[in-house]
Amino acid sequence: MDKAQLEQQYEQIKAKNLHLDMSRGKPSGDVLDLSNALLNLPTAYTAQSGLDCRNYGVLDGLPEAKTLLAPMLDVGADKVIIGGNSSLQMMYDTIVRAMLLGVDEESEGWSKGGAVKFICPVPGYDRHFALCESLGIVMIPVPVNEHGVDMDVVEELVANDTAIKGMWCVPIYSNPTGVTYSDDVVRRLARMKTAAKDFRLMWDCAYSVHVLSDTPDRLLNVLDECEQVGNPDRVYMFASTSKVTFPGSGVALMASSRKNVDYICKHMSVQTIGSDKLNQLRHFAFFKNFSGITAHMKAIQSKLAPKFNIVFEFLERELGGQNLGEWHAPKGGYFISFTGNHGTAKRTVRLCKDAGVILTAAGATFPYGKDPDDSNIRLAPTFPTMNELEAAMEVFCVSVKLANC
């Protein structure tokens, strides 16, 4: 098809006057409906301990909430802190605490020693990058690869720069690539020598239960690995039920070594009296146990997998074998990462926008919003209906082709 034909096709699509938003990883209404029973819970306000959950207390979460959610991070309930409605907020608070006060009683605040740097696997999650940028943390991009992240580069960097205090990791069904870190990558992250003694891994397991395949990925337990190699306090793990039940009204959690948990709780006790226990009770009443969560995720999978399949069908049929870009079918998560030819991402996103389809901004998957190759686009197929998604993918594929003309 030549350029004139493509332009004609694009104009025809544009005439449909679409208004579709594929920019964020939001659940669709029919997925949210699967959790509607939460709206009528809890039917009682007493915790298993007999505690009246309507009143103050319980800094780090109800024991039943810890037991319910700890398997999301593959850790023991004793290493879990239950938070409010947002794992992003727990990450922010964790970094802010480290910046001002340090990561333990022995160290000083990261911000006391001059520049603070973080390693950022790219493409990655824009909110992680925005958080660093807002706090003045210098971001060092390191390429994601099929095993997780290029560990040769990471090891070299952290071994030689005391200013590198942390690294973002979305280790399972990564945002946006969908890759899961291999055992080797996890082990190398656990044991690598870091110039900064107060270096920390920010282990964001946002999608640990978001399976899209009947042969899900397995992620090695990083907390155990860190402990075994003598770096027991290296990792902070995070998760939430935001994309499991109701985003904004879910329950977030983090996990770490007991030493870290104790330190964090000490400072948290000054920040809050505790998170919303009735919402913890609500989620416990809804799921009852981790099997309840995995069964629920199966139901979500049955809604999401067809949407992901539409995207792959379009990409294969319209763009396959033409050197227009690369993509992979992840076994879980919320996104598809499309890597087009150099210099085409911004133009593609712009063409889509002009035709009424909002995508995640080109560059958003890179620190400071700058994709050096201008090639990566994050596709978020979860929110639109099937019909909308087909319309959007038609726009996307024509836009990619046009951007390559």
Add this chain to the structure above:
Amino acid sequence: MDKAQLEQQYEQIKAKNLHLDMSRGKPSGDVLDLSNALLNLPTAYTAQSGLDCRNYGVLDGLPEAKTLLAPMLDVGADKVIIGGNSSLQMMYDTIVRAMLLGVDEESEGWSKGGAVKFICPVPGYDRHFALCESLGIVMIPVPVNEHGVDMDVVEELVANDTAIKGMWCVPIYSNPTGVTYSDDVVRRLARMKTAAKDFRLMWDCAYSVHVLSDTPDRLLNVLDECEQVGNPDRVYMFASTSKVTFPGSGVALMASSRKNVDYICKHMSVQTIGSDKLNQLRHFAFFKNFSGITAHMKAIQSKLAPKFNIVFEFLERELGGQNLGEWHAPKGGYFISFTGNHGTAKRTVRLCKDAGVILTAAGATFPYGKDPDDSNIRLAPTFPTMNELEAAMEVFCVSVKLANC
């Protein structure tokens, strides 16, 4: 009554083997029951705008939640940010933000310029002081008086020390004294010259709707006053429904100038996608409007006022006219401040504890837990039942007398 008789009386009480906790300002079960309808709300998940509150979005709160709660701070809804479940957390986050990033685009982080100091009216709220201590903020105590706080001292301090970046205020039904700031005090706080350009008032209106009298106190609107005298950005105001509905499952809010609100929201957008909208909707459905809140507080008043009266009856009958201490009946709030003779507070609290009655620790109402006179004790009468409260007050009064022997 001589010491031997008092000791005999104390031993008799001790033999009752009491286990009563009056240490914290917690609502009692019958007060919580007044909000039980919340447990079956919301019945719908759609906001007035049509937004699906089960999904992501709305950083600063639903418009209907702002409209509902803004009168708690006597401000327009456009100056309100709705938070999570904890106003303490909003205060902590506000101070941490100022420490790291500054209070506006023009200023640097408070922590960048060396020592940071806060003025702390005493006796005051222990959690405010713990927050400062945890963040390394140096606390300067200034005496509370019948008009609020000794403004001559405050004005002198802030005029001459650029390190003084903030001041804690519980301006209505103060914790623990129950005093409400006079118009003159509010005006002087609004217009006083501060050596630090980035000075801020932390205006904690925790008890603005917690009326205990049919002739409630009136608090001048500090935001208006600040604006009128050319210090529009001086004050951060805070409140929550923690002691209105369910502590831990309530809704917190803050208010400030539009400039401050915009700045805070910019940074908050990196920290969270938004607070729990279903809980906002739940509270809106429960109260419907501010009249709903005041009517609810009337019902709470009818439960609390008799408890406060028991305390006053005991204090008058057992301790009145004997130079054993001073107290005042507040027109609202959650506490009674008892100021005994110098050097008696710790001993009194210890005697109570040994007789099975836990009070707030002596010294807790002062920075670093150090009451220089060892005289102030905070009484929290809200949680015990009437019978328990009578038993506790019997212990307290005997303990005060013994501590004075």
